[in-house]
Amino acid sequence: MTIDVLICRPDGTQAVESREVPDDWFSSSAPAEAPQG
Amino acid sequence: MASGKTGNYELNQWQESDRILMEEFNADNARIDAALKAIRDASPLAKLMEITTTQDAAQVDLDLSGIDMSQYAALEIYGQTMGASVFVRVNNRTSFTTRTSYSGASNQINYILYASGSASYTTRHHITFSGMDSNPLLGEMAFANSGDSMDGGGGCVNLPAGETLQSVNYYVTSNTLKAGAKFLVYGVRK
Numbered sequence: 001m002t003i004d005v006l007i008c009r010p011d012g013t014q015a016v017e018s019r020e021v022p023d024d025w026f027s028s029s030a031p032a033e034a035p036q037g
Numbered sequence: 038m039a040s041g042k043t044g045n046y047e048l049n050q051w052q053e054s055d056r057i058l059m060e061e062f063n064a065d066n067a068r069i070d071a072a073l074k075a076i077r078d079a080s081p082l083a084k085l086m087e088i089t090t091t092q093d094a095a096q097v098d099l100d101l102s103g104i105d106m107s108q109y110a111a112l113e114i115y116g117q118t119m120g121a122s123v124f125v126r127v128n129n130r131t132s133f134t135t136r137t138s139y140s141g142a143s144n145q146i147n148y149i150l151y152a153s154g155s156a157s158y159t160t161r162h163h164i165t166f167s168g169m170d171s172n173p174l175l176g177e178m179a180f181a182n183s184g185d186s187m188d189g190g191g192g193c194v195n196l197p198a199g200e201t202l203q204s205v206n207y208y209v210t211s212n213t214l215k216a217g218a219k220f221l222v223y224g225v226r227k
Contacts, residue, residue, distance in 0.1 A: 003096060004094060004095060004096075005094065005096045005097070006090055006097045006098070007098050007100050008097060008098065008099050008100060009100045010103060010222075012088065014088070022131075025208075026208060026209075027147070028208075028210055
């Protein structure tokens with residue numbers, strides 16, 4: 001899938017870059033002891 | 038020729054009757070240059086990046102590839118995000134071995150840091166990367182959340198031998214990382 005990534009550089013500039021990533025790129029799950037807000 | 042000097046750095050001071058000499062200007066600039074260098078060298082921290090994001094994004098990358106890591110003993114990153122829980126990776130890698138204590142079990146996960154968040158409060162985190170010029174890179178981390186509760190955590194993660202820190206990657210799983218996220222990156226000078 002294609003995602004938009006905001007690239008931030010030391011000179012303060014920001015730019016959106018389209019990037020091809022695996023479909024499970026964002027498949028992270030929170031740790032079991034995830035704190036409550 | 039200047040007839041007077043300033044009290045601290047002996048910079049030239051001229052009266053109307055004094056002749057202006059190029060050598061005096063050059064000498065002043067050399068003193069100022071040396072004094073500024075001394076101030077910089079005396080400060081243990083160098084601010085390498087200060088960013089407030091200007092648009093929503095699924096992922097935010099702090100691009101550190103242009104920074105000479107050999108100058109620093111460690112990197113300190115302070116972040117403030119809103120809207121959702123945030124996960125952190127480095128170098129866009131998706132597999133890390135982490136350990137939370139000296140003799141604790143190692144875990145294989147696809148991020149190095151998780152910081153809880155929601156639409157109702159701001160999440161703050163702090164990451165320290167040390168061993169910048171050694172292999173493998175060692176990362177340590179701690180974080181705290183504002184809102185109704187505070188939490189902290191720590192652990193370490195190793196990058197493969199020979200791999201240096203190129204980018205720090207922030208993402209969320211079910212939302213966008215809201216514009217207005219703030220990141221401060223400091224280098225700890227050797």
